[in-house]
Amino acid sequence: KNEVEQSPQNLTAQEGEFITINCSYSVGISALHWLQQHPGGGIVSLFMLSSGKKKHGRLIATINIQEKHSSLHITASHPRDSAVYICAAPSNQFYFGTGTSLTVIP
Amino acid sequence: DGGITQSPKYLFRKEGQNVTLSCEQNLNHDAMYWYRQDPGQGLRLIYYSQIVNDFQKGDIAEGYSVSREKKESFPLTVTSAQKNPTAFYLCASSNYQGANQPQHFGDGTRLSIL
Numbered sequence: 001k002n003e004v005e006q007s008p009q010n011l012t013a014q015e016g017e018f019i020t021i022n023c024s025y026s027v028g029i030s031a032l033h034w035l036q037q038h039p040g041g042g043i044v045s046l047f048m049l050s051s052g053k054k055k056h057g058r059l060i061a062t063i064n065i066q067e068k069h070s071s072l073h074i075t076a077s078h079p080r081d082s083a084v085y086i087c088a089a090p091s092n093q094f095y096f097g098t099g100t101s102l103t104v105i106p
Numbered sequence: 107d108g109g110i111t112q113s114p115k116y117l118f119r120k121e122g123q124n125v126t127l128s129c130e131q132n133l134n135h136d137a138m139y140w141y142r143q144d145p146g147q148g149l150r151l152i153y154y155s156q157i158v159n160d161f162q163k164g165d166i167a168e169g170y171s172v173s174r175e176k177k178e179s180f181p182l183t184v185t186s187a188q189k190n191p192t193a194f195y196l197c198a199s200s201n202y203q204g205a206n207q208p209q210h211f212g213d214g215t216r217l218s219i220l
Contacts, residue, residue: 086149
């Protein structure tokens with residue numbers, strides 16, 4: 001059993017659509033991380049959140065610590081949002097989801 | 107600008123050969139990590155180091171070795187004992203090892219077998 005589960009695994013959207021990626025985790029954490037992996041492989045950190053909601057531009061991340069669930073939303077999606085989105089739950093070590101591969105079509 | 111530099115971007119290994127992947131950071135971070143990424147799987151921890159001259163095995167350390175002689179550098183050697191080395195390798199660092207510390211990642215090294 002994976003400590004972190006993401007869904008969907010793959011997602012294709014038309015430009016402008018609202019996108020939601022879900023993450024459930026089984027380990028006890030105090031904060032959850034959302035990462036973005038570009039096609040070339042490099043990873044950047046998008047959010048670290050421990051409660052409620054955070055917003056950065058068109059990206060919104062929410063977390064419910066009691067339900068051990070987090071979501072990443074992208075409003076008005078754009079082709080440049082195409083990437084793999086990974087959630088990570090730090091416990092005694094970082095546990096990573098398998099990622100959601102997003103393709104936004106113009 | 108501060109960041110993590112991994113080199114080379116692509117690496118090819120012959121059977122029975124050891125290869126070393128470089129990871130350098132100028133973020134003054136104490137903790138450094140090596141992960142392996144395979145298709146359809148999440149990142150898996152190979153080794154991590156919280157301080158110079160100290161490192162710990164992760165979940166999949168067999169066939170790998172590391173050193174941490176300098177704070178800025180954490181090279182990973184893929185030895186001939188690693189029978190399935192073809193993967194994407196990512197190095198990361200954080201201010202110190204802890205849940206609330208974001209990890210900064212390099213751009214990765216893709217290792218293939220000749």
